[in-house]
Amino acid sequence: PALCMSSLRVALPAKAHIASKRPSRRATVRVSVSSTSSTADMATTKGEDPHSRSPQMHTFLVQEHLKSAGLVACGGAAAAAVSHLALGDAWLSNLPTLAHYGLLLWGGANLAINWLEAPVKFQAPSLTRPIGLDVGRHVFSALNKVEVAGAAALAYAAASGGLGPAAWQLVPALVGLVGAETVGLLPVLFRRAAIVIKGEPLPPSKVHLLAMAASVAKISLLVTLAVKLA
Numbered sequence: 001p002a003l004c005m006s007s008l009r010v011a012l013p014a015k016a017h018i019a020s021k022r023p024s025r026r027a028t029v030r031v032s033v034s035s036t037s038s039t040a041d042m043a044t045t046k047g048e049d050p051h052s053r054s055p056q057m058h059t060f061l062v063q064e065h066l067k068s069a070g071l072v073a074c075g076g077a078a079a080a081a082v083s084h085l086a087l088g089d090a091w092l093s094n095l096p097t098l099a100h101y102g103l104l105l106w107g108g109a110n111l112a113i114n115w116l117e118a119p120v121k122f123q124a125p126s127l128t129r130p131i132g133l134d135v136g137r138h139v140f141s142a143l144n145k146v147e148v149a150g151a152a153a154l155a156y157a158a159a160s161g162g163l164g165p166a167a168w169q170l171v172p173a174l175v176g177l178v179g180a181e182t183v184g185l186l187p188v189l190f191r192r193a194a195i196v197i198k199g200e201p202l203p204p205s206k207v208h209l210l211a212m213a214a215s216v217a218k219i220s221l222l223v224t225l226a227v228k229l230a
Contacts, residue, residue, distance in 0.1 A: 076151070134193070188205075189207060
């Protein structure tokens, strides 16, 4: 018994010392989580976009953008249809006035974002180009969803005959232009913004000039249609 007790006195402190040196599983998990968080923080500090690290992720984001645009278009048309059913003839009689002010508001939003906010924000000395582009693509994505809803509601209003003959000349062009921006221009611009955010060299392209021309054409159509409906 004395020999056993002496052996225990030696073995137990040694085991406790080894256990104290061995990191626990919870501590290992904490270290892993903290290292992952620090890596994400470093990536954010460097201006990297985790969503733009793979072509598959970019394709997924573009698909989500188009899917949400389609849902917003259905929502805009449905809202116009519900208003039509609820108000009846009153909706048709007041539709040109509502469309007039709505088109002017739409054109003003394009002027404010495309030609004022977008270039002015890059003059801030504390705003880096990757961060500015990241903010810009979120702003333009939100604006595009509003435009898609407006285009769908406008198309329904024109199809219902509430806008008169002027609508049949300009509404199809306006709706087609919004659709071309949604499907063609914005995904390309978002891809180029992701390249800059990653810090990679940007290949030359004229898509930005096309986007500017589309914006000028869209604002012209909005103002012209608003004047015709006044």
